[in-house]
Amino acid sequence: MSNRRSSTLKISVVVPVRDEEKSIRALLDGLLSQTLPPNEIVITDGGSVDQTRAIIKEFIDRGAPVRLLTDNDSLPGRSRNIDAGIRPTTDWLQALADKVINQPDAEVVYGSYEPITDSFFEECAAIAYIPPPATTDEGPVRPYSIVSSLMPRRAWEQAGGFPEHLRSAEDLLFMNKVEAAGFRIVRAPHALVHWSIQPGLWKTFRRFVVYARNNIRAGLWKNWQAPILRRYAILFVLALPAIFLGARWLLVPIALWIGLLSARASRALWQNRICYSAGWRRNFFRFIVIVPILATLDLATFVGSALWAACDWPRD
Numbered sequence: 001m002s003n004r005r006s007s008t009l010k011i012s013v014v015v016p017v018r019d020e021e022k023s024i025r026a027l028l029d030g031l032l033s034q035t036l037p038p039n040e041i042v043i044t045d046g047g048s049v050d051q052t053r054a055i056i057k058e059f060i061d062r063g064a065p066v067r068l069l070t071d072n073d074s075l076p077g078r079s080r081n082i083d084a085g086i087r088p089t090t091d092w093l094q095a096l097a098d099k100v101i102n103q104p105d106a107e108v109v110y111g112s113y114e115p116i117t118d119s120f121f122e123e124c125a126a127i128a129y130i131p132p133p134a135t136t137d138e139g140p141v142r143p144y145s146i147v148s149s150l151m152p153r154r155a156w157e158q159a160g161g162f163p164e165h166l167r168s169a170e171d172l173l174f175m176n177k178v179e180a181a182g183f184r185i186v187r188a189p190h191a192l193v194h195w196s197i198q199p200g201l202w203k204t205f206r207r208f209v210v211y212a213r214n215n216i217r218a219g220l221w222k223n224w225q226a227p228i229l230r231r232y233a234i235l236f237v238l239a240l241p242a243i244f245l246g247a248r249w250l251l252v253p254i255a256l257w258i259g260l261l262s263a264r265a266s267r268a269l270w271q272n273r274i275c276y277s278a279g280w281r282r283n284f285f286r287f288i289v290i291v292p293i294l295a296t297l298d299l300a301t302f303v304g305s306a307l308w309a310a311c312d313w314p315r316d
Contacts, residue, residue: 009097013038021051023085028059030087036094044069086147087194095191096150107183108155111148111191112141124289125197129297132271141189146171148193155183168211169218205300212304217312228301265290
């Protein structure tokens with residue numbers, strides 16, 4: 001593909017940020033060093049109280065094609081294309097654009113993403129809850145994600161934009177609407193961004209509480225909460241005989257609970273055996289860490305669901 005043909009595309013990258021002083025500089029450097037630079041980078045700041053805005057203004061003052069839109073308190077749905085906290089490969093935007101240019105019927109392009117696993121915990125967390133990549137003729141690719149996507153303005157307009165009342169899950173609703181609108185979707189496995197995940201159990205718990213609460217608000221509880229609630233409802237029923245048989249009976253549902261967590265951890269390791277290949281020793285220690293991560297996700301699911309019931313049910 002020639003550079004002349006690339007120049008026919010006018011591409012804006014829209015990024016929502018809030019308190020991203022640790023990551024925004026790397027993101028902007030990555031976008032500005034693309035082999036196909038964007039025509040503009042629009043950053044919508046939802047109320048940062050750290051140095052995020054000052055860092056962005058440094059780039060603007062140097063003449064970078066960056067626009068900063070500010071709001072005192074907004075959620076990511078106001079405007080987004082990729083997330084802050086990611087690092088795009090240098091050919092990320094070029095790989096997305098190539099699909100549109102080389103395939104005339106392509107309208108919406110989804111690339112792929114890889115979690116940043118700088119620690120053993122992050123590696124285990126990625127295995128525990130990030131969907132493994134599928135194999136395609138062009139290489140492995142993970143499920144659709146707005147963190148790596150390219151689409152025409154009319155797709156955004158026809159889908160009605162992102163829901164602005166949600167703290168998360170707004171991207172899932174938006175992508176579902178785009179697909180339902182009949183836009184031709186293609187994949188670009190080489191359009192890769194590296195995405196930061198939470199570095200510890202407490203931050204993971206807090207993040208998934210938010211996810212769980214907003215997942216119900218988005219009407220997507222059947223995809224997440226429903227199977228977890230069914231699983232624990234069975235364990236609860238199995239625990240009821242303890243009323244008559246004594247506390248020792250509780251060892252039965254507890255053993256089954258640990259067995260279920262262990263089975264899920266083993267399944268996650270098996271599904272990721274190619275992208276996170278390792279010997280039995282490392283997988284054993286991964287297993288030891290993944291089990292409590294899964295338990296933490298389940299607890300966050302219950303807490304987030306309870307927060308929805310207590311705070312959002314009357315309004316939603």
